[in-house]
Ligand SMILES: Nc1ncnc2c1ncn2[C@@H]1O[C@H](COP(=O)(O)OP(=O)(O)OP(=O)(O)O)[C@@H](O)[C@H]1O
């Protein structure tokens with residue numbers, strides 16, 4: 181029995197399909213769901229934590245059906261929502277203690293001391309959360325979820341807005357939890373984290389799971405070399421055989437090439453011929469970022485940066 | 499049961515730490531008591547303060563009960579409710595926590611109103627009569643907070659709850675027997691007032707004040723509480739976001 185098992189899990193909001201027939205199994209690993217904004221990651225987490233009913237399909241968490249046995253499912257999981265929710269009128273310790281008690285932890289006071297120490301909040305534990313910084317609140321939020329030692333831990337963008345040191349601490353802790361046999365299901369926008377710490381990742385766009393594998397396997401599957409070109413001024417794809425453009429953003433064009441070393445001079449020539457000014461060309465191995473852009477890009481045409489739209493948006497915000 | 503206590507403890511700490519809240523909810527009923535109870539020239543009784551006090555007590559419980567909805571609405575908006583719903587603790591504990599906290603807070607406020615009433619000249623009753631008054635107020639508070647917290651589950655934002663809140667509370671108060679006896683009411687008001695749940699609690703307290711035992715009324719109020727709370731538990735168990 182896998183810790184998380186979904187079968188054709190689907191959720192509609194009205195006519196909008198937020199999660200589309202997602203089939204997945206996750207067990208005793210760190211699994212990351214990656215996807216652009218609005219791709220259905222949070223919706224997925226909400227269904228698995230029994231907060232949202234699926235429109236169709238089924239799922240089990242620790243062997244319990246998420247629709248029929250909500251109470252049993254909740255007994256086995258901890259959940260950290262995307263939006264921070266810590267009580268600013270309570271102290272850090274009070275916040276954590278409430279959850280320790282509600283989870284039914286043995287020796288809640290000691291356990292709270294432990295998790296606050298892990299999240300490096302001991303020094304400020306008895307201050308009101310009102311006086312905490314954003315990152316400290318996020319750490320407290322994690323401390324609340326970790327007081328309980330669940331079978332499955334759901335983290336919706338746990339490292340959002342944290343500094344490098346805090347992110348490292350949290351990943352160290354999550355990795356240790358996984359070693360103890362916990363299943364960790366996270367969503368994130370940080371590809372480097374997913375690459376370094378997660379055993380498997382799933383890439384989801386518009387509710388559909390497009391790729392599912394270990395980061396190294398996904399990178400290897402892309403196979404080819406990646407060439408990035410920094411462009412000055414206007415950009416047109418000069419179309420070179422054996423070289424395919426898969427993303428263009430911030431004046432940087434990324435190409436997949438069968439054989440990078442050979443493609444490099446060809447591409448440089450083509451740029452010069454079509455009068456495009458290239459500042460630099462680089463050849464490297466694919467990263468998870470590339471896999472992500474490639475996978476997501478295939479499903480929807482890359483949208484160029486729209487200057488006028490951006491300006492009206494800025495004006496509206498004033 | 500212990501979990502309910504922890505939910506209450508959380509709301510209690512938040513309440514006492516918001517220094518303004520503790521007193522702001524008392525201003526309205528105290529003002530009614532003093533300005534209307536003492537100052538209004540009334541002919542049907544020579545002690546209007548004694549007449550109006552049960553009405554003001556029930557009014558205090560009414561706003562206390564409806565504040566249960568406000569508390570849950572903020573939990574919902576700020577994301578606490580989601581986190582609580584995902585906990586292994588039975589979901590109805592959240593409901594019981596809110597009901598008990600708001601009802602007990604209402605009783606504390608009612609006590610302060612009662613003390614003010616006595617200080618400005620209201621009659622003092624026997625302990626049994628006060629006991630009955632508190633029991634009626636408690637049942638009424640439970641009824642209202644169960645109703646308001648459950649209603650909030652179906653509403654989207656705080657504005658819509660605030661609208662519902664004003665839409666019910668003021669008309670309910672003015673069309674009850676709080677301000678005048680049935681004998682001096684116009685016919686249409688008498689009918690409305692006799693159907694009003696507020697009058698139900700007010701009349702029960704007045705009956706207790708005259709020395710009667712309002713067993714029927716307390717029984718009916720209790721039954722209503724059980725029914726409404728039962729429905730609320732059912733709704734809370736299956737709530738999704
Ligand atoms: N309550 C709701 N009502 C209607 N539509 C919703 C609701 N919640 C989410 N959606 C829509 O469902 C889609 C998926 O949303 P979801 O929050 O799951 O995305 P996400 O992958 O978590 O995005 P992000 O990375 O921005 O957090 C989006 O198009 C969103 O607009």
Ligand SMILES: [Mg+2]
Nearest residue numbers: 221222223262
């Ligand atoms: Mg999200």
